[in-house]
Amino acid sequence: xxxxxDERLKQIINDKNSLKVIASQNVDxxxxxxxxxxxxxxDEDLLEFYEIIESSQNNKNMVNSIWYEVPVAINILxxxxxxxxxxxxxxxxxxxxxxxxEKYVQLTDKGYYDLSTVWQIxxxxxxxxxxKVKEQEALEQHPSYRHLDQLLKD
Numbered sequence: 702x703x704x705x706x707d708e709r710l711k712q713i714i715n716d717k718n719s720l721k722v723i724a725s726q727n728v729d730x731x732x733x734x735x736x737x738x739x740x741x742x743x744d745e746d747l748l749e750f751y752e753i754i755e756s757s758q759n760n761k762n763m764v765n766s767i768w769y770e771v772p773v774a775i776n777i778l779x780x781x782x783x784x785x786x787x788x789x790x791x792x793x794x795x796x797x798x799x800x801x802x803e804k805y806v807q808l809t810d811k812g813y814y815d816l817s818t819v820w821q822i823x824x825x826x827x828x829x830x831x832x833k834v835k836e837q838e839a840l841e842q843h844p845s846y847r848h849l850d851q852l853l854k855d
Contacts, residue, residue: 705746705824713779714742720778723750725762726771733758740775747792748775748822751808755817763820767791773822776830784830795819 706714713719721740725733737759740750752760765771767790775787795801796818805816829835839846 705827706742706748707745710777710785710827711742713783713785714740714748714777716779718780720776721750722776722778723759724774724776725759725766726773727758727762728765733762735759740777743821746824748787748789748824750820750822751804751813751816752818752820753808753813753815755815757817760817763791763794763818767794772825775822782831784832786828786830787824788826789822789824791820792823793821795821 714721717738721737723735723737723740727733735757737750740748743749752763754760762771763773766773770790772788772790775789777785777787795804801816801819804819808816
């Protein structure tokens, strides 16, 4: 089996101009969606982002994910409008220790006032959701699911 995150997707995720959105769930299953521009690739199946605010809803939901293996969803939108959905679960939460301290120093040197948690997400599945790709898949899989006027054009 090949890498879950290939080199092309790695470049898109690590690009500062790509939009990165994380959807997580609280203990009642309510969804919470946030932009996390700090999201980046650690390995072919491991992502990482920084949570600055200890009391944020996203931080609470990530704790829910790591304790109960509740999935999180991530959407990446590249500058050229390619879209990818990534499904995963919280894998590690660094809140102390050498690794945390290195990240803390890096972020405070960049002007951030604090760092609550360095979250790592284990990637389970990646699907491209770019409109043209999904449109082509739909046409191939369901050629008759079209308006009649579109069928007449063929």
